[in-house]
Amino acid sequence: MAKLFKYIGFLLLLIGIAVVGLLVTAIESNPTVVTRSGEQVNQAESVKKLMKQLSDSVKNRTHRQTITISQDQLNSLVGFAQRAHGQINGQVHITANSTSILASYQLPKNPIGQYLNIDVLLLPGPGIKVSHVKLGAIKVPGNFALSTLIYLANWYTNSDIASQFVQQVESVSMSERQIQLSVLPLAQFLKELNDVKQGVGGNSDEEMRFRTAYYLKHLSLLGVAKRSSPQSLAKYIGPVFSKAKRRSNYETAPKENEAAIMALAIFAGHHRFANLVGDVQPKKGRAAMPNAMPTLAHRTDLNQHFIFSAAIKILSEQGLSIAIGEFKELMDRSNDGSGYSFVDLAADFAGVEFAIAATSASSAVSVQNILAGEPDEHLFFPSIEGLPEGLSKGGFSQKFTEVDSPEYLKMVQSINQRIADLPIHQAR
Numbered sequence: 001m002a003k004l005f006k007y008i009g010f011l012l013l014l015i016g017i018a019v020v021g022l023l024v025t026a027i028e029s030n031p032t033v034v035t036r037s038g039e040q041v042n043q044a045e046s047v048k049k050l051m052k053q054l055s056d057s058v059k060n061r062t063h064r065q066t067i068t069i070s071q072d073q074l075n076s077l078v079g080f081a082q083r084a085h086g087q088i089n090g091q092v093h094i095t096a097n098s099t100s101i102l103a104s105y106q107l108p109k110n111p112i113g114q115y116l117n118i119d120v121l122l123l124p125g126p127g128i129k130v131s132h133v134k135l136g137a138i139k140v141p142g143n144f145a146l147s148t149l150i151y152l153a154n155w156y157t158n159s160d161i162a163s164q165f166v167q168q169v170e171s172v173s174m175s176e177r178q179i180q181l182s183v184l185p186l187a188q189f190l191k192e193l194n195d196v197k198q199g200v201g202g203n204s205d206e207e208m209r210f211r212t213a214y215y216l217k218h219l220s221l222l223g224v225a226k227r228s229s230p231q232s233l234a235k236y237i238g239p240v241f242s243k244a245k246r247r248s249n250y251e252t253a254p255k256e257n258e259a260a261i262m263a264l265a266i267f268a269g270h271h272r273f274a275n276l277v278g279d280v281q282p283k284k285g286r287a288a289m290p291n292a293m294p295t296l297a298h299r300t301d302l303n304q305h306f307i308f309s310a311a312i313k314i315l316s317e318q319g320l321s322i323a324i325g326e327f328k329e330l331m332d333r334s335n336d337g338s339g340y341s342f343v344d345l346a347a348d349f350a351g352v353e354f355a356i357a358a359t360s361a362s363s364a365v366s367v368q369n370i371l372a373g374e375p376d377e378h379l380f381f382p383s384i385e386g387l388p389e390g391l392s393k394g395g396f397s398q399k400f401t402e403v404d405s406p407e408y409l410k411m412v413q414s415i416n417q418r419i420a421d422l423p424i425h426q427a428r
Helices: 002-026 037-059 071-084 142-157 161-168 187-199 203-220 234-247 253-269 271-276 300-315 318-331 342-359 364-371 393-400 406-420
Strands: 065-070 088-094 099-106 115-123 129-135 138-141 169-175 178-183
Touching (some): 065 071, 138 142, 142 161, 161 187, 203 234, 203 253, 234 253, 253 300, 253 342, 342 406
Antiparallel strands (some): 115 129, 129 138, 169 178
């Protein structure tokens, strides 16, 4: 028995050395990809067409679909990813013979190297064909890399959803700067995906669900929600944060505020946010919502920008919430869009900062004290006076050139300063 343990220990040591050796080989000193996200997202409005295709494929889930994706669309999404998570740089190149996906990821400071460089080559043909995956100097056969990724995703979700996803793609064809996916009917896959979503999570998710359900029920009973005319979001925030204050102590305040914000997003934003939390509706099969959607600065659209961004911050990273808001505005520069709006962007940023202040251990109680009762929206929402909106792509380019230009950054700084001056952020 002692010899067996000794053998197993030696084998584990060899595996450990091999893994470390592979990591050392994969990590490099310099990035292979250096891009400017501001340039990449300049074609963001093209993503609207892709989103329409994806939406249609879900609606027509019982039929085969062909989804066409352009190089500009993919690179815009890569630019979005970089703006959400600055350590990523990426580039996609599509030809008639292959699609190359290149990425460089900046690692935390370490003695080995600063970058993990990734090179993936996709080929046209039946199903998903991966020629190879390179991690730094290590080149892995495509079939092995894809099989490993599928295995890990299935293991993490305790399902075969990744296998099903790959099987949904009937074939891939490519032309210059464009890729076409022939996809089998999605109905069964979407059903399985929903089952997986319901099954992934733990006790913390259940606690969040119970808390959110409590606040959502409270919101559904408010008299202000029965009024036929739109009311300020402040009239909903006050009562729900009063409840949060009464239910909290210093340690639990961030979690209570988190659930209160999610309940507000479901009730005063869109009921589909409930899908990300679980079964929280007070009445089964019926979405709780006010008779008239709330407003901020007398506008219902700003209420949605604000509360959506706050909820996305709760569910994700700060950078993702901000990048989503910015990317949405860039898409709106198209001919059928409402135009780039720094007013909307201010509402997005304010929602993110609201969620951060409300869920930070150092400020959660202070936020409750400020918002409980009958708060004015100027406690948590900035002035929008003088902020440009309705800018077409041409108008935006003429005035600001691109995102990250000095003129653009000056406007963003102005918005951030307005938000920083709000009373709920003085305690941070």
